[in-house]
Amino acid sequence: MNDDIRFIVGLLGQIHILHRIYVHRALSATDIYFGQFPILEYVEKHEKCTQRELADTLQVSPPSIATSVKRMQKTGLLEKENDENDLRRTRISITEKGRAQMNQCRRAFDMIDLQMFEGFSEEETALFKEYLSRVIANLTTDEFRGKTMFSLIQTMTNEKHAQLRGKEGSI
Template sequence: MGPKQIEVLRHINRISLLHRLRVHNLLSDTGVWGSQIPVLLHVERNPGCTQTDIAEHLGVSSPSIATSIKRLQKAGMLEKRADEADMRRNHIELTERGRSTVARGRACYDQVVERMLRDFTGSEVDTLVCLLARLEENLAGDEYRGRTALSLAEAADRPAKSDGEEREHP
């Protein structure tokens, strides 16, 4: 790998980390992590959804969503309501605090993106989108094409399998 390729990789990694840090810093007093915002957004758009609905929509495992839901419940952002017909099934709703956190999360993401793209022209942003989409497509291939960012993060966090074992994908 040449110096230019290393420089591209370094910039991509730093941009991702800086974005995550900026969002985290803006939301730090809410007790919500940036990765929990998609859970809150899904519940906002689908009041009364189930844990399984959320996991399927985000392309992640049910246990990882269960952990997020428990943390968001403890933080006062979500509440569960038992299904009257099937007591094993819970419907998930935003609390008032959850609704205000979703609104704030949107504003934070907008602020970070605005800062990131400050001084770019419209055509530069268009070119950047095309270039980034090509990089993403090259890396995704058939194996990861169309997967959500959360499902990719979950897959990346799993330990690598030893020789001869294939990794499972949700």
């Protein structure tokens, strides 16, 4: 393997870690966890959506969404109400607290993104986008094609838990 490629892969890892540190710091000032932000954004844009719609859009399991929504209700970010046409179904809405904290995070995330690309011209940004898109295309097998970032994170988490269960069973 070319030393430049190893170096670039190391740089990508460092970018990922630095970005996660800044995002974690932004989230720590709120009641929002990393995986909850996309839920808040979706619910804000699709007021009175169902958990099934959330699960389908984010490409995660309905139980995972149910757990997240329950936690977000407890912290006052979301609220649920019965569907007036179908009492078996509930509708999800964002609270004022949820909207305020989501907007706080969005502003912080935008500042992080601007910091990352400070000094880049529009042409350089476009080229960088093209290069990263090609890297992603090279890594995207049929298994991952069309997946959202949220569902990729769930896949990674599920595999990590399966690996840990496998190690526990071999002791």
